[in-house]
Amino acid sequence: MSFKNIALVVARYLLYAFVVRCVLIYSYRLIYHPCHSYPGPFTAKFTDWYGAFHAFFRRLHLVTYRDHQKYGTAIRHGPNKLVFNSVTALHDIYQSERLYKSRSYLVTQPVAGVYNLFNVLDKRSHRIKRRIIGQGINDRSARQFEPDMIKHVDIFIQQLLNSSGKTGAAVNMTKRCKYLGIDVIGQLGFGSTLDLQTDSKNHFVLKGLETSNFRSNLYIQFPLLKKVGMELLLYPFILTRQMKYYTLIRDLVLARRSQGKHARKDLYSFIADLKDPETGEGMRLRNLWSEAAFFIPADQCHQILSPMGLATTRNRRTNTSTGGDTTSTALSATFFYLSRYPECYKKLAKEIRSTFSDGTDIKSSPALAGCSYLRACIDESLRMTPPISTTLWRELPADDKEPFLVDGHVIPPGTQLGVNMYAIHHNEAYFPNLFTFQPERWLFPDESHMDEEAKLAKRRMYDAFSPFSIGSRGCAGKAMAYMEISLALAKTLWYLDFERPSGKEDKVGEGIPGNRHGRGRKLEFQGKDQFGSLHDGPFLVFRPRADVQKELDDLSRLESLVDG
Numbered sequence: 408m409s410f411k412n413i414a415l416v417v418a419r420y421l422l423y424a425f426v427v428r429c430v431l432i433y434s435y436r437l438i439y440h441p442c443h444s445y446p447g448p449f450t451a452k453f454t455d456w457y458g459a460f461h462a463f464f465r466r467l468h469l470v471t472y473r474d475h476q477k478y479g480t481a482i483r484h485g486p487n488k489l490v491f492n493s494v495t496a497l498h499d500i501y502q503s504e505r506l507y508k509s510r511s512y513l514v515t516q517p518v519a520g521v522y523n524l525f526n527v528l529d530k531r532s533h534r535i536k537r538r539i540i541g542q543g544i545n546d547r548s549a550r551q552f553e554p555d556m557i558k559h560v561d562i563f564i565q566q567l568l569n570s571s572g573k574t575g576a577a578v579n580m581t582k583r584c585k586y587l588g589i590d591v592i593g594q595l596g597f598g599s600t601l602d603l604q605t606d607s608k609n610h611f612v613l614k615g616l617e618t619s620n621f622r623s624n625l626y627i628q629f630p631l632l633k634k635v636g637m638e639l640l641l642y643p644f645i646l647t648r649q650m651k652y653y654t655l656i657r658d659l660v661l662a663r664r665s666q667g668k669h670a671r672k673d674l675y676s677f678i679a680d681l682k683d684p685e686t687g688e689g690m691r692l693r694n695l696w697s698e699a700a701f702f703i704p705a706d707q708c709h710q711i712l713s714p715m716g717l718a719t720t721r722n723r724r725t726n727t728s729t730g731g732d733t734t735s736t737a738l739s740a741t742f743f744y745l746s747r748y749p750e751c752y753k754k755l756a757k758e759i760r761s762t763f764s765d766g767t768d769i770k771s772s773p774a775l776a777g778c779s780y781l782r783a784c785i786d787e788s789l790r791m792t793p794p795i796s797t798t799l800w801r802e803l804p805a806d807d808k809e810p811f812l813v814d815g816h817v818i819p820p821g822t823q824l825g826v827n828m829y830a831i832h833h834n835e836a837y838f839p840n841l842f843t844f845q846p847e848r849w850l851f852p853d854e855s856h857m858d859e860e861a862k863l864a865k866r867r868m869y870d871a872f873s874p875f876s877i878g879s880r881g882c883a884g885k886a887m888a889y890m891e892i893s894l895a896l897a898k899t900l901w902y903l904d905f906e907r908p909s910g911k912e913d914k915v916g917e918g919i920p921g922n923r924h925g926r927g928r929k930l931e932f933q934g935k936d937q938f939g940s941l942h943d944g945p946f947l948v949f950r951p952r953a954d955v956q957k958e959l960d961d962l963s964r965l966e967s968l969v970d971g
């Protein structure tokens with residue numbers, strides 16, 4: 408028999424073996440798998456391709472919402488994955504000490520065995536990192552950082568004025584909010600910024616952020632994709648951008664290293680002297696830069712930091728970023744909803760303009776905290792368009808044989824579990840009129856004036872509201888996020904008025920009636936789920952308020968004062 412014939416026979420038997428293996432595995436998953444009795448889409452019972460397919464089209468959040476409508480509150484969304492849609496499940500899962508972040512998060516590591524705060528699974532290592540990094544971005548540090556944040560917010564206002572207020576042109580708020588978000592987070596992480604607000608040469612980092620979040624999300628849904636070398640296919644497309652980004656971050660780190668520990672009010676200064684009270688461990692400088700890079704589009708940071716000796720193989724960067732990206736989604740979404748609900752816009756403008764007497768008074772204070780309508784608008788946007796709208800997977804270890812209950816369901820060991828953020832925020836049981844932007848739902852009379860039913864409804868609503876997730880792995884930067892969004896909104900409404908443009912730009916960001924994939928709601932700001940959220944618009948036209956013209960003139964001088 409010739410070599411060719413032998414090869415053909417071997418190939419044929421390999422193919423048979425492959426088919427038999429698939430039949431056995433798929434039959435097991437369908438009939439015998441411990442999750443087999445949960446309802447859900449047919450394809451998801453066999454394969455994680457279901458999640459990967461919809462993640463590819465950035466609509467997994469909408470599909471999960473639809474599947475809950477169809478199959479109920481506990482569904483199977485992969486051979487080994489269960490998704491729940493109830494407050495009880497949310498708390499059972501994210502507040503449990505027995506569950507771990509899913510191993511699928513490990514695909515966000517550029518190199519195996521390399522962890523940071525976001526993707527570390529081991530609970531002890533996480534506690535230590537969280538205690539230290541958490542202090543760098545908690546309420547206290549946020550207050551110290553606020554003056555720098557305000558400078559960037561003032562530039563934001565100034566840019567809206569320049570690009571729209573003076574010309575009558577419509578501006579794309581997604582872009583403006585992203586520039587602000589990333590500049591603020593760069594300032595926090597490295598003590599200086601990428602200057603996206605004022606200089607277009609670094610705008611390429613936005614594309615980097617999109618690509619890296621897209622990849623991470625795909626791999627989280629279907630880790631096999633990373634193993635089979637999808638990375639190699641994508642790598643050539645991102646190499647050039649990586650190198651530019653490398654240089655950019657390297658310069659920021661080098662500039663910061665040349666200054667004293669407390670020369671800036673940034674992450675370095677906030678945590679450089681801290682020690683974990685339990686272990687006495689501090690954060691090593693080289694590890695700190697890796698953690699700082701987590702906050703910004705840090706797709707390539709390990710390559711950036713390693714050659715500088717700033718990241719070791721024990722601590723390189725994940726592909727996923729939060730911080731600047733999520734905050735800018737929340738801000739863009741709030742602008743969208745305010746522009747679509749003029750009565751809310753008017754109420755908010757009235758609240759801000761009657762609370763303060765000068766734009767420079769707008770900073771963290773009892774007055775700002777007392778702007779309850781402002782907070783209600785932010786929370787309602789976070790509910791309608793959660794910046795992280797995905798299912799945050801948690802895992803019951805395979806060797807944990809004690810019964811584990813989620814909303815009354817006994818969970819088989821080794822199962823991946825989660826609650827989808829978008830779905831629970833659109834659960835009618837907790838949020839009536841769920842597709843209507845209704846900040847009033849977050850405003851309540853004093854509890855002494857509420858009957859028991861109203862109190863219960865309020866509690867359930869707050870329990871279901873989880874844009875920052877809950878439990879020990881919930882967002883560490885919540886205080887920073889609320890501060891930035893509140894300042895940006897309040898200051899915008901203090902200095903400027905805005906309205907929708909008359910042209911076709913007005914449609915950017917909204918749903919398209921008749922869309923088959925859950926994007927048919929015109930009044931919903933369309934987020935595309937890729938762990939963070941991809942979006943566009945709204946386009947808005949700004950006008951300076953006549954009675955604050957003098958203040959605006961003063962503000963225009965600030966642009967040159969911000970150090971980079």
Ligand code: HEM
Binds near residue numbers: 883
């Ligand atoms: C509106 C803005 C934000 C939203 C909606 C948000 C949401 C979230 C969510 C849902 C998680 C949990 C992720 C998971 O379980 O996989 C998370 C984690 C995290 N976020 Fe945020 N985030 C926001 C802003 C920020 C900011 C501004 C910072 C930093 C200054 C930040 C730092 C972090 C960190 C460090 C973690 C990991 C925490 C841990 O695992 O212990 N976030 N965020």
